[in-house]
Amino acid sequence: MKWKVGDTTITKLEEIVYPEFPDVIPAATPDVVKKVKWLFPHFVTAEGVLSLSVHSLIVDTPGATLIVDTCIGNDRDRDPFEVMHMLSTSYMEDMVSAGYHPDGVDYVLCTHLHLDHVGWNTKLVDGAWVPTFPNADYLMSKQDLEFWGSIDANAQDDFMQLQRKVFEDSLQPVLDAGLAKPVEGAAEVCEGVSLVPTPGHTPGHVSVQIESAGETALITGDFIHHPIQFNDPNLVSPFDVDNDAAVATRHRVFGEYADSPTLIIGTHFAGPTAGKLVRDGDTYRLDV
Numbered sequence: 001m002k003w004k005v006g007d008t009t010i011t012k013l014e015e016i017v018y019p020e021f022p023d024v025i026p027a028a029t030p031d032v033v034k035k036v037k038w039l040f041p042h043f044v045t046a047e048g049v050l051s052l053s054v055h056s057l058i059v060d061t062p063g064a065t066l067i068v069d070t071c072i073g074n075d076r077d078r079d080p081f082e083v084m085h086m087l088s089t090s091y092m093e094d095m096v097s098a099g100y101h102p103d104g105v106d107y108v109l110c111t112h113l114h115l116d117h118v119g120w121n122t123k124l125v126d127g128a129w130v131p132t133f134p135n136a137d138y139l140m141s142k143q144d145l146e147f148w149g150s151i152d153a154n155a156q157d158d159f160m161q162l163q164r165k166v167f168e169d170s171l172q173p174v175l176d177a178g179l180a181k182p183v184e185g186a187a188e189v190c191e192g193v194s195l196v197p198t199p200g201h202t203p204g205h206v207s208v209q210i211e212s213a214g215e216t217a218l219i220t221g222d223f224i225h226h227p228i229q230f231n232d233p234n235l236v237s238p239f240d241v242d243n244d245a246a247v248a249t250r251h252r253v254f255g256e257y258a259d260s261p262t263l264i265i266g267t268h269f270a271g272p273t274a275g276k277l278v279r280d281g282d283t284y285r286l287d288v
């Protein structure tokens with residue numbers, strides 16, 4: 001799947017789709033989902049269960065090739081998170097088939113440092129984790145690096161323990177290779193691509209703004225996980241570090257982009273993945 005934004009092309013590179021992933025927003029039960037008719041059939045199952053896609057977005061500008069978020073990755077011990085444990089997908093082969101070679105990627109942009117966004121930062125070669133994109137600058141939030149890089153070794157929380165493994169196999173090798181470029185706040189990456197702070201899901205979470213020839217797009221990252229949150233920005237995810245900040249970010253960003261020509265591209269939206277954000281009574285809807 002591809003979108004044109006002026007002279008820039010954005011390509012969706014799918015790693016895995018979970019047809020049913022209700023845990024991401026537990027309050028969005030089938031009864032709640034069924035009231036939001038426009039979610040059918042793309043974003044939920046016929047029974048009203050949330051679907052979730054894990055994909056990268058390759059941004060090809062006239063001057064640079066960037067990859068936004070690198071999914072879960074193969075060969076990773078993600079126990080006890082079984083649905084993401086020891087994957088073996090054709091992600092890298094699919095990237096090459098789409099016309100992109102890892103050596104040709106100029107920038108890797110991490111919206112945040114969760115396991116499903118940094119996996120292919122590295123790959124396993126002869127038993128060692130090495131950067132997948134050897135010629136790229138890997139941009140990531142300084143705040144997130146500090147937060148996820150200092151998890152207590154004795155943390156009782158399974159998810160925090162899992163994120164320690166993620167840091168070790170998917171981030172530390174990038175830091176060791178000198179390819180990580182920590183950024184603070186809003187930042188221009190290259191002509192037509194910039195990072196905009198959308199905190200809450202993680203402390204330093206960023207979205208990616210793309211601009212070319214008068215057209216614009218926004219790659220969300222996880223300040224929104226599922227399109228049902230356009231209908232109700234107050235629906236929260238247990239994966240948010242700070243639910244209140246995430247809710248505030250959604251209200252602010254939705255208000256800013258509603259009824260604008262900006263293409264909104266969801267990092268976890270299934271099916272068509274992108275659309276225009278429109279006001280719908282006192283709430284919002286994604287027009288695909």
Ligand SMILES: [Zn+2]
Nearest residue numbers: 114116117222
């Ligand atoms: Zn995610």
